[in-house]
Amino acid sequence: xxxxxxxxxxxxxxxxxxxxxxxxxxxxxxxxxxxxxxxxxxxxxxxxxxxxxxxxxxxxxxxxxxxxxxxxxxxxxxxxxxxxxxxxxxxxxxxxxxxxxxxxxxxxxxxxxxxxxxxxxxxxxx
Amino acid sequence: xxxxxxxxxxxxxxxxxxxxxxxxxxxxxxxxxxxxxxxxxxxxxxxxxxxxxxxxxxxxxxxxxxxxxxxxxxxxxxxxxxxxxxxxxxxxxxxxxxxxxxxxxxxxxxxxxxxxxxxxxxxxxxxxx
Numbered sequence: 124x125x126x127x128x129x130x131x132x133x134x135x136x137x138x139x140x141x142x143x144x145x146x147x148x149x150x151x152x153x154x155x156x157x158x159x160x161x162x163x164x165x166x167x168x169x170x171x172x173x174x175x176x177x178x179x180x181x182x183x184x185x186x187x188x189x190x191x192x193x194x195x196x197x198x199x200x201x202x203x204x205x206x207x208x209x210x211x212x213x214x215x216x217x218x219x220x221x222x223x224x225x226x227x228x229x230x231x232x233x234x235x236x237x238x239x240x241x242x243x244x245x246x247x248x249x
Numbered sequence: 250x251x252x253x254x255x256x257x258x259x260x261x262x263x264x265x266x267x268x269x270x271x272x273x274x275x276x277x278x279x280x281x282x283x284x285x286x287x288x289x290x291x292x293x294x295x296x297x298x299x300x301x302x303x304x305x306x307x308x309x310x311x312x313x314x315x316x317x318x319x320x321x322x323x324x325x326x327x328x329x330x331x332x333x334x335x336x337x338x339x340x341x342x343x344x345x346x347x348x349x350x351x352x353x354x355x356x357x358x359x360x361x362x363x364x365x366x367x368x369x370x371x372x373x374x375x376x377x378x
Contacts, residue, residue: 168372175297205277235291
């Protein structure tokens with residue numbers, strides 16, 4: 124016997140506890156990454172052997188820092204969503220699962236934040 | 250209650266590999282590999298804020314034969330994950346799910362990602378030296 128209303132069931136208590144939100148954000152970040160990644164690969168190619176001054180100038184030039192920050196933010200968001208699915212598939216103990224999920228999210232914010240801060244520093248010249 | 254004849258999930262040891270299942274696990278593996286690529290990108294960016302010495306070290310590590318091998322893997326993962334990700338987006342609209350279409354789009358993804366990887370590497374090292 125199911126006592127919950129259909130609305131109650133739909134509002135986020137499937138196995139994910141959050142409905143289709145994860146699925147949807149994974150797709151939207153994926154779509155955003157298509158042009159950002161293509162831009163970045165073309166841009167990074169010319170930086171393969173660049174010296175530090177050339178590199179810093181390129182990072183801060185024109186619209187590059189904006190695109191780099193968008194790329195980094197979207198990429199780390201997409202990455203931690205993907206790693207979450209992998210962890211949920213392979214880590215079965217509830218404690219180990221929650222712990223690794225939190226660690227992944229902390230790591231994404233820490234590393235992604237560091238990358239974004241590096242772009243900002245180079246843009247404003249240090 | 251008998252459970253004997255229920256369908257079970259594929260046991261990988263006895264499951265005949267097919268392009269659909271191979272590309273599915275490759276999508277996941279390349280996705281995890283790209284997390285490493287994101288860390289490398291962060292290292293590259295941060296090294297430049299630590300000064301010329303740290304940046305030169307990063308360039309030397311990434312430019313060594315081992316660094317280039319790793320970057321080759323990252324670049325392939327990038328193109329594969331991007332191409333196969335688009336394939337996933339098409340599936341999300343309900344299209345392309347017939348067996349023959351799955352095989353053809355899978356082969357296309359493999360061909361596109363291999364070609365783009367080679368082109369990227371050729372272009373990067375002929376432009377950058």
